[in-house]
Amino acid sequence: MTTRKLVFTDTSLCTGCKACSVACKAWNDLPPEKTDFVTSYQVQKETTAKTWTYISFHEKFANGKMTMRMFKHQCYHCADPSCMKACSSDAIYKTESGYTLIDHDKCIGCGYCVSSCPWEVPMVDPETKKSYKCTGCIDRVENGMLPACAFTCQPGAIQFGEYNEMIKKARIRLAEVLEFYPNANLYGEKLMGGTNYVYLLLDKPDTYGLPKNPSTPWSLTLWKSVIHPLGGVAIGAAALAVIAGVASNAALGNYRAKKENAENSHMEGGE
């Protein structure tokens, strides 16, 4: 039986070398894309259909000292993913190991997942018309290997292991780091049902441009849990009303009356 895994990214160890981004492209056979200058060392604004992970850089200047915060973006593999709820084609599913995956045979590229993800991770490839995002290197991790990003991470910031062990490790590390960074926190453990990628942040989430409380959009819950069933009820009620209407008109003799009328006027030579 496969057990739940966890990728713990300790941003206090990250050097911002971006090797994870390159390793991801190498293993998943993703072509390079034209990059832009975003800020300081950052050249990617968001995940794309061909770039599943990138590092964002956040400069901070305080007490005459410059510090840099780094954060690795990719799919967080939520336990309760809103992309899966939004999917029109049952193409998004969860694995026992905790990963959220897209079945590209079923995906039709409708883009519902794109607008539903609180982190704006999945993207539709305009050429293949399918939605893409980090797979967590499911092909590697379910065969006893490290995910490509963790495998390549030189300072050991990206760590992979069994969920419970890694969470324990993360908590111990948080206690150590809190001494130097009073705002340090674990990000992801309790978000969206608990993500499979958990971070040790040195500062509050908004410092990294991350949503503090990412959640399933209200509109999505309304859409899939209220409007769809309610719409079915409305159509069913209308169908029942039609049947009841025909039955009551028949019982009242309205159809017969109409027919007799027509016959009478026929005999009178009305038409």
Add this chain to the structure above:
Amino acid sequence: MEPTFKKSDKIFRFTVGERVAHWSHAISFFILLFTGLGMISMFFRPAVGIVGGIDVARNIHRVVAVLFVVVFVVNLFIGEGGRNVRAWVREILAFDKKDLAHFMIFPFEFFGLHRPYPPQGKFNGGEKFNSALMITGMVCLVITGFMMWFPTAIPRVILQWAYPAHAGFALLLTAVLLAHLYLSLLHPDSNQALKGMFNGYVPAKFAYEHYEKWYYKVKSEENVKEQAKREIAADG
């Protein structure tokens, strides 16, 4: 005093333009509903295989949507028909006491029980309500539909609400459509109206019984015309 009718007495109700508006909407609604069902639930997904799968269905959905909007809007500005369609919209906005009175007894009529109601204009209270729902729904469906077509051009928050709005109006209008089909095909009284949507004429007796106010308006207009004709003939 109640006028007497021969079976053959007819009254002109819908110009070509009004019928084009109705049938362009009717046909496109069915196509859009069928091609859209495959997106609303996986239960209907196999059905769109008839047109060649969900990808083809989505393209048909877009083409038909554009055709419908173009035909409907252009038709709105052509001749007498266009004028009448615009008048229809104005009449719905002028929803008054007599319309409300009809709307309140409508459930009885729906099930074949008769209740008295005040004389109605060209469209009765129930029809006005149905029309108002359809117009509001279709405008929202068209707007949200185009947003969903070009998701990257639309702010995320608005797009997130466009999806449920599109699904909600589609389902609501489908429920309304079922009732509309019943009234036009299966209801022993109101199914007379369908004739008007084919050749433009409805039985005069039906018009008098259902739209008394409108009936007398048409009759008086006819009288004025005939009067004018007679005068011209007399002058000539």
